[in-house]
Amino acid sequence: xxxxxxxxxxxxxxxxxxxxxxxxxxxxxxxxxxxxxxxxxxxxxxxxxxxxxxxxxxxxxxxxxxxxxxxxxxxxxxxxxxxxxxxxxxxxxxxxxxxxxxxxxxxxxxxxxxxxxxxxxxxxxxxxxxxxxxxxxxxxxxxxxxxxxxxxxxxxxxxxxxxxxxxxxxxxxxxxxxxxxxxxxxxxxxxxxxxxxxxxxxxxxxxxxxxxxxxxxxxxxxxxxxxxxxxxxxxxxxxxxxxxxxxxxxxxxxxxxxxxxxxxxxxxxxxxxxxxxxxxxxxxxxxxxxxxxxxxxxxxxxxxxxxxxxxxxxxxxxxxxxxxxxxxxxxxxxxxxxxxxxxxxxxxxxxxxxxxxxxxxxxxxxxxxxxxxxxxxxxxxxxxxxxxxxxxx
Ligand SMILES: Cc1cc2nc3c(=O)[nH]c(=O)nc-3n(C[C@H](O)[C@H](O)[C@H](O)COP(=O)(O)OP(=O)(O)OC[C@H]3O[C@@H](n4cnc5c(N)ncnc54)[C@H](O)[C@@H]3O)c2cc1C
Numbered sequence: 537x538x539x540x541x542x543x544x545x546x547x548x549x550x551x552x553x554x555x556x557x558x559x560x561x562x563x564x565x566x567x568x569x570x571x572x573x574x575x576x577x578x579x580x581x582x583x584x585x586x587x588x589x590x591x592x593x594x595x596x597x598x599x600x601x602x603x604x605x606x607x608x609x610x611x612x613x614x615x616x617x618x619x620x621x622x623x624x625x626x627x628x629x630x631x632x633x634x635x636x637x638x639x640x641x642x643x644x645x646x647x648x649x650x651x652x653x654x655x656x657x658x659x660x661x662x663x664x665x666x667x668x669x670x671x672x673x674x675x676x677x678x679x680x681x682x683x684x685x686x687x688x689x690x691x692x693x694x695x696x697x698x699x700x701x702x703x704x705x706x707x708x709x710x711x712x713x714x715x716x717x718x719x720x721x722x723x724x725x726x727x728x729x730x731x732x733x734x735x736x737x738x739x740x741x742x743x744x745x746x747x748x749x750x751x752x753x754x755x756x757x758x759x760x761x762x763x764x765x766x767x768x769x770x771x772x773x774x775x776x777x778x779x780x781x782x783x784x785x786x787x788x789x790x791x792x793x794x795x796x797x798x799x800x801x802x803x804x805x806x807x808x809x810x811x812x813x814x815x816x817x818x819x820x821x822x823x824x825x826x827x828x829x830x831x832x833x834x835x836x837x838x839x840x841x842x843x844x845x846x847x848x849x850x851x852x853x854x855x856x857x858x859x860x861x862x863x864x865x866x867x868x869x870x871x872x873x874x875x876x877x878x879x880x881x882x883x884x885x886x887x888x889x890x891x892x893x894x895x896x897x898x899x900x901x902x903x904x905x906x907x908x909x910x911x912x913x914x915x916x917x918x919x920x921x922x923x924x925x926x927x928x929x
Pocket of ligand 1: 640682750815903908912916
């Protein structure tokens with residue numbers, strides 16, 4: 537049948553990869569999809585334009601059991617890695633900013649407390665964070681130290697009462713609204729993590745404005761001006777860069793999946809547009825060049841989805857390595873941004889307006905390409921795994 541203005545785009549899960557999900561994982565998928573369809577999609581373009589994401593979404597996400605969902609105990613849902621990945625995918629199909637909020641809360645703020653915190657720290661923060669009553673942020677990057685966090689200047693000096701923390705952290709997601717900051721600082725013993733509650737004297741968070749990407753996400757610069765912290769503010773369970781890097785590995789796994797949600801949304805939008813937009817007397821989806829674009833977008837998305845699912849099952853088996861996550865983050869974000877860019881061309885001029893989701897996703901993915909390890913840094917991690925040679929410096 538020739539394409540017509542009313543032809544319906546096919547289900548883009550052509551290989552039926554989602555059939556590999558368990559019934560519980562499919563339930564999570566459908567729950568998140570229906571939540572974002574109801575609560576996020578009607579407003580997301582406006583939130584993106586205004587540069588905001590309403591805080592009241594956070595307790596709603598808590599009620600759905602999505603905050604720290606891959607952790608156990610303390611009110612966390614204790615779900616598997618693939619269920620977490622599917623959640624990230626469906627969140628990011630709405631917006632990377634929403635997925636970032638969930639990633640930072642669960643993987644970068646709750647995870648370090650859950651893995652390295654004292655019992656008292658866990659009891660104090662995790663149940664409230666799982667419920668979305670308290671929001672966390674993760675302060676590693678500094679204005680002059682991004683890809684090389686080991687050279688950080690933020691310093692925590694021990695004294696007889698506890699610690700004195702000084703320094704600046706940059707680009708901190710959730711920073712403007714966080715109730716607790718997990719801050720990584722150098723100490724005489726090496727890098728340690730500190731829990732700094734909002735309102736602590738000398739701690740300020742300044743919202744970063746004028747972002748052209750991840751606008752529906754709140755980002756801050758955190759300042760610590762000789763902040764006095766009690767001795768028990770430190771996470772007792774880890775010293776060294778492996779602390780923050782292990783958290784990042786958790787969050788990057790979410791990105792491996794999340795980026796595919798953005799890519800899928802772009803492909804769906806382009807497909808829908810291609811089947812309805814007419815030029816030269818027929819739908820543009822009826823032109824071979826458009827179909828070739830769509831076919832390659834689907835092929836790339838399908839491969840990337842298989843990679844994500846495989847990594848997820850490896851993670852559930854306790855076998856995943858940081859290099860494997862680097863490979864997944866590097867490959868899948870590149871795939872997603874390529875799909876977004878191709879989708880943009882199919883929408884023509886409409887591809888640059890917030891009336892359609894594509895430019896929003898494309899711009900968001902520019903941040904996703906950079907944060908939690910740039911594409912180049914992950915290439916170096918994979919390169920080192922391949923050659924045994926470190927090329928970082
Ligand atoms: C929207 C957003 C949210 C963020 N949220 C957080 C957060 O919540 N918490 C947090 O701690 N950080 C956060 N970040 C910071 C992010 O992790 C850093 O931006 C990232 O690590 C890169 O650091 P940089 O921007 O300083 O770039 P740089 O490190 O200065 O890198 C600039 C360029 O040089 C390249 N480069 C650097 N070193 C090498 C090398 N050895 N070999 C080859 N190329 C190299 C990089 O790949 C990149 O292309 C966020 C960033 C953004 C944009």
